[in-house]
Amino acid sequence: MSLLHPIAQASxxxxxxxxxxxxxxxxxxxxxxxxxxxxxxxxxxxxxxxxPGAIAQITQALRSGVPIITDxxxxxxxxxxxxxxxxGNPIITALDDGSHTAPGQTRSxxxxxxxxxxxxxGLFVIGNAPTALLALCDRLQQTRVPPAGVIGVPVxxxxxxxxxxxxxxLPVPQIRIAGRKGGSPxxxxxxxxxxxLASSEEPV
Amino acid sequence: MSLLHPIAQASxxxxxxxxxxxxxxxxxxxxxxxxxxxxxxxxxxxxxxxxPGAIAQITQALRSGVPIITDxxxxxxxxxxxxxxxxGNPIITALDDGSHTAPGQTRSxxxxxxxxxxxxxGLFVIGNAPTALLALCDRLQQTRVPPAGVIGVPVxxxxxxxxxxxxxxLPVPQIRIAGRKGGSPxxxxxxxxxxxLASSEEPV
Numbered sequence: 419m420s421l422l423h424p425i426a427q428a429s430x431x432x433x434x435x436x437x438x439x440x441x442x443x444x445x446x447x448x449x450x451x452x453x454x455x456x457x458x459x460x461x462x463x464x465x466x467x468x469x470p471g472a473i474a475q476i477t478q479a480l481r482s483g484v485p486i487i488t489d490x491x492x493x494x495x496x497x498x499x500x501x502x503x504x505x506g507n508p509i510i511t512a513l514d515d516g517s518h519t520a521p522g523q524t525r526s527x528x529x530x531x532x533x534x535x536x537x538x539x540g541l542f543v544i545g546n547a548p549t550a551l552l553a554l555c556d557r558l559q560q561t562r563v564p565p566a567g568v569i570g571v572p573v574x575x576x577x578x579x580x581x582x583x584x585x586x587x588l589p590v591p592q593i594r595i596a597g598r599k600g601g602s603p604x605x606x607x608x609x610x611x612x613x614x615l616a617s618s619e620e621p622v
Numbered sequence: 623m624s625l626l627h628p629i630a631q632a633s634x635x636x637x638x639x640x641x642x643x644x645x646x647x648x649x650x651x652x653x654x655x656x657x658x659x660x661x662x663x664x665x666x667x668x669x670x671x672x673x674p675g676a677i678a679q680i681t682q683a684l685r686s687g688v689p690i691i692t693d694x695x696x697x698x699x700x701x702x703x704x705x706x707x708x709x710g711n712p713i714i715t716a717l718d719d720g721s722h723t724a725p726g727q728t729r730s731x732x733x734x735x736x737x738x739x740x741x742x743x744g745l746f747v748i749g750n751a752p753t754a755l756l757a758l759c760d761r762l763q764q765t766r767v768p769p770a771g772v773i774g775v776p777v778x779x780x781x782x783x784x785x786x787x788x789x790x791x792l793p794v795p796q797i798r799i800a801g802r803k804g805g806s807p808x809x810x811x812x813x814x815x816x817x818x819l820a821s822s823e824e825p826v
Binding site: 423428459491492495496549576597598 | 627629632633636637659660661662663694695696699700728753777778779780781782801802803804805806807810
């Protein structure tokens with residue numbers, strides 16, 4: 419079955435023609451292609467990093483209905499259509515309203531810690547806030563409960579590269595964007611591609 | 623007053639150091655800087671296009687509470703915090719649920735036409751769907767009611783460049799991103815920068 423709109427199919431054909439040489443296998447390329455589709459930025463070809471086995475592990479978790487925890491509403495709204503069309507995974511935006519945020523803490527950080535306490539086995543998707551990713555990595559270092567996976571693609575100039583380096587040190591299934599780039603559409607593209615892969619008949 | 627988080631302020635300082643030579647005046651640069659902040663992509667320095675007088679006209683409309691019509695929910699959620707902190711502009715996501723979409727029409731196109739019929743004087747913000755921008759331009763060509771402005775920054779590979787070219791032909795206040803790039807965070811960054819400019823005490 420194809421979940422794709424004809425315009426998206428035409429866009430994918432253009433990307434296929436222009437992408438040139440790349441090292442990705444078919445499921446990894448499906449993720450890359452969705453990222454480029456949502457950004458029109460071919461530089462992501464050199465930035466996408468997927469840990470060994472991550473796609474198989476995360477797609478399996480998605481099929482079993484794992485909750486998806488995001489750092490910002492922009493990511494949540496970007497994945498809700500595909501989630502509802504596939505496995506109906508619950509989507510939780512882990513942004514605290516301020517009522518549980520300690521001094522010196524961001525609302526993203528406080529919200530992510532609370533979400534991890536409630537759903538430690540979830541799929542965590544960080545598209546915006548490096549403080550949320552740093553706080554999550556800190557907790558994951560102290561636990562033996564493995565999450566379904568971490569999509570670590572915050573964007574920006576402060577703590578972003580550091581947060582991705584912290585994630586790379588952890589033995590959890592993960593997908594990252596190297597450097598400063600990333601963002602909500604990149605995070606949504608990765609999750610939507612994983613949901614498509616999980617619902618396709620091809621083994622990944 | 624500053625609406626900025628300290629992390630955003632630190633990010634802006636890094637962008638100021640790295641941006642190099644550019645042709646933008648202060649309010650235009652405020653918009654560019656928010657775009658780069660949300661994408662970590664300095665190429666937008668060469669892509670941002672602002673029609674003469676657009677910033678002054680749009681900020682004036684924002685101060686008077688003009689409704690903001692977006693093409694997708696990702697843009698709406700990306701601007702709602704800043705809108706609620708400043709002028710409380712109503713935010714409308716013009717995506718049809720399918721019930722008014724004709725054969726061959728996208729839900730974005732149908733939704734944008736209906737929104738324009740209801741709020742022809744609004745500020746239109748297209749961050750994703752070129753079909754919405756093309757449909758809007760078609761209607762604007764046929765009317766003498768000027769909208770408050772159009773932020774035309776769809777992203778992608780099919781009809782995107784064409785939709786921006788159609789907008790450029792129209793005598794309406796407008797902000798565009800040349801080429802294929804754009805997207806929801808770019809659209810949200812532009813609107814948030816305009817809201818900040820509108821709420822600052824400096825004349826723009």
